[in-house]
Amino acid sequence: MVHPVPHPFFDPAQADAFNALADETDSSFEVRYFHLHGQGGLARTLIVIGTNGHSRLTNVHEDDWAENKPTTPFGVMPLLTETSADGKTKLQIAESDAIERYLARKFGLFGNGTAFEKVLVNTFANSTQGLIMSIFNSYGLIEDRAVRTKNKGPLISDSIAPWIKYHEQHLQANGANGHYVGNKVSLADVKTDYVISMIQGLSGDELVSEEKTPAIWKVRQEMDKIGGVAEWKASEEYKSLGKENFDFLGY
Known part of the structure; x- marks a missing residue:
């Protein structure tokens, strides 16, 4: 019996590249996605940070x-390619969540690194990711504008309003x-800055x-103080992605 070979993204040969690059911060990055923010925007912002x-x-x-x-692992994007500073080593990652968590770990965006703070960051980030997907699935991906309009009220009352209530409370408590x-940027902050734009x-x-x-x-204000973030948001490329995002997804 002939077994299929692993997709290049899942080839065990990539292990050496991950070992070499996982803690390097001087790499260059390529994000392959459509010309909008969508599910690729968070990865781009994490790289900018x-x-x-x-x-x-x-x-x-x-x-x-x-x-x-058909050439992608699951028929979806974004896809990330990281290349070492000397150009000799490359790795590839599929799936937005895996990409975002890899980048967040690389760039120290899981609190102070203790098990407790990692769990806290993941907890808040997961809550916000749930809202991101609710907006994406019940509004952004709906092509019929009448259905979008119908979905908007329940989306706000059942998903957005509760998120605002609880996250405002938890942020006040910190x-x-x-x-x-703590007092440093984390993956949870990045996701909230992103969902603010969606809302x-x-x-x-x-x-x-x-x-x-x-x-x-205040999360947005602190995000915009990070080197490169405000400049990225003000760039023509970012604005172009935002325009396509609004035209296609409606936000």
């Missing part, structure tokens, strides 16, 4: 998805310092603002 800008980030926008889809865990894309300042949700808003 970890490399203090977007000069080592290359965005490859998929133009022929029908042809290239001193409303713009962080979920505001749906409702403007109606639900989230400095006045209405000061602790949540």
